[in-house]
């Protein structure tokens with residue numbers, strides 16, 4: 455027996471090594487199972503390692519596998535869960551029993567399978583808990599309360615001004631969170647956590663907002679503050695990362711494990727999802743694609759450097775170009791729309807004029823689409839995503855931009871990297887990030903994402 459276990463142990467050790475080298479791209483079930491068998495054999499052979507931590511990890515991974523399978527495929531039977539996850543039926547049953555005890559999963563005993571035998575189907579309980587998503591934007595606060603299956607129970611969106619102090623905005627947000635918690639309590643839902651999206655760099659390990667240039671905030675220990683205030687798990691992340699997660703859970707990237715999300719409102723933000731996980735880098739500062747330098751002779755960027763990608767493609771770049779062109783090509787209709795002052799020009803106005811055939815506005819948006827496509831082509835070469843999701847203000851310009859972006863990407867990226875590539879515009883605009891803030895809480899529960 456010991457010899458068989460020994461062979462198994464070394465077999466799965468080889469699989470782990472191959473997996474680490476990305477040499478295995480098939481045998482999905484083996485890949486799913488290898489951690490478990492490796493640990494079981496290691497345990498049986500009494501190989502000295504940090505076994506308790508490993509066992510705890512396996513337990514958590516299995517629980518997450520089952521929960522995430524229910525999220526994606528419910529209603530589904532225990533046997534089907536076992537098929538999808540590669541876990542044994544016994545393991546699935548044990549996990550499901552605990553999840554039912556925890557009020558996270560329900561059994562529908564009334565369902566019958568087509569072959570006539572009664573079949574018990576499982577699903578996530580909507581009343582399994584309440585999740586709070588928060589977004590602190592440059593000029594707004596958004597708070598969303600959902601149940602365990604992310605159905606909206608209550609939401610609020612309030613405008614703020616740059617003249618409001620940091621303390622004032624934080625206090626206002628806390629009041630909204632209190633309101634959400636009161637409603638959750640009234641509905642007898644236990645709060646599971648609070649996800650928070652902010653427009654800046656976040657150290658996700660510490661839960662600190664390091665810098666939010668457009669808010670003029672620096673070094674705010676939001677997780678610590680709100681842990682103490684609300685006594686709940688708090689998840690802080692960059693808004694673009696959370697928007698990407700929102701698309702993965704609820705939007706056009708649902709079930710797409712490798713994709714890149716790009717958004718632009720003031721700057722250019724990005725969220726990179728690799729193998730179903732947000733790529734954050736060592737401390738959470740990864741994915742700042744807006745600050746890739748694309749033109750060393752270009753415009754000054756808000757980050758203090760010159761020629762960053764966001765200076766070429768953000769709404770500010772469009773407006774700058776329109777204003778510059780206007781100096782040589784007078785456009786009375788556009789001037790009238792701005793009430794005689796180009797400081798009143800908005801990105802929405804430029805898009806509207808472009809769609810109505812205004813040449814200056816159309817060329818400005820087309821140029822942005824080309825610059826966007828060229829940058830995305832580089833990202834495609836690096837990450838080989840299956841999907842690019844374009845969100846934020848770009849959505850307004852979709853009718854003009856989409857074909858240009860696609861053409862530019864496909865002619866600039868290496869051909870094999872574009873074979874299965876799709877380009878989609880987000881179907882969400884304002885609520886993408888706050889939904890992502892809900893998703894980050896669910897992600898931790900459903901998918902064993904270890905943040906701290």
Ligand SMILES: [Zn+2]
Nearest residue numbers: 745755757762
């Ligand atoms: Zn920059």
